[in-house]
Amino acid sequence: MTLADDFGYDEKKLKEQLDFLEITPKDCAHVRALADSFASFREYFT
Amino acid sequence: MKSNPYTRALLQGEGRLERLKKSQEDYFSELIQGKYDKDYIEKRLRVGQVHQMVGLEPIYYLAAYNQYVQITFPKFAEAFSEKNQEGFSSLLSLVKVIFFDIALALDTYFKTNTFALRKRNEELQRALGMYLQSQRREEQYRQLLSHEIRGALPPPLLPWKCYWRKRAVA
């Protein structure tokens, strides 16, 4: 039993939450682009 | 985190700060992978659980998160200054996934507390059940005992008195 199971995070709930926050595949692509184009990204966080 | 006495105290311990730096590096790197599946959720919930276990109050987690946002967003804006609209959209997307992250962290606090309260409630219910049962047993025992004591006493004298009186009259 994982924590996600314990907390009821099945595929349906996960999708629901992403929908609530309006996180679309476009947003995923955006943040990925952010990571890719900002090669030294890690340095800014550490 | 080192300047605040509360968070400084939590960071004491062999190699803790170093481990935390590395953990946070991975954490933020995963945040922008754009992959929010069950594995991701599992890792996020686990971090929330570790925080709860070390006794980190949610406000300190939020304060640290906010500090990172304050430090990094101007740098993002600077890096994207030429690609204005694209950079702006990326930042808005980043804000969404940060909210998702925070929602998961808070969920761990709420759920863990709810589970703990439910468990304590069940224990109390069980204890109350046992107490009531022992009360019932005690009452049954008391009734049984008084019954036996009554049974062991000699018969009441009154009928004998009446018998002798009847005989005398006769």
Ligand code: HEM
């Ligand atoms: C932006 C906010 C924060 C993020 C993203 C974050 C992330 C993490 C991660 C990824 C871990 C490792 C969890 C694991 O071992 O599975 C961790 C552990 C921990 N965090 Fe945080 N954290 C944050 C804020 C804080 C704050 C403000 C404190 C207060 C001092 C704190 C204290 C700790 C401690 C003590 C551990 C356990 C370290 C160890 O012994 O390995 N965290 N955190």
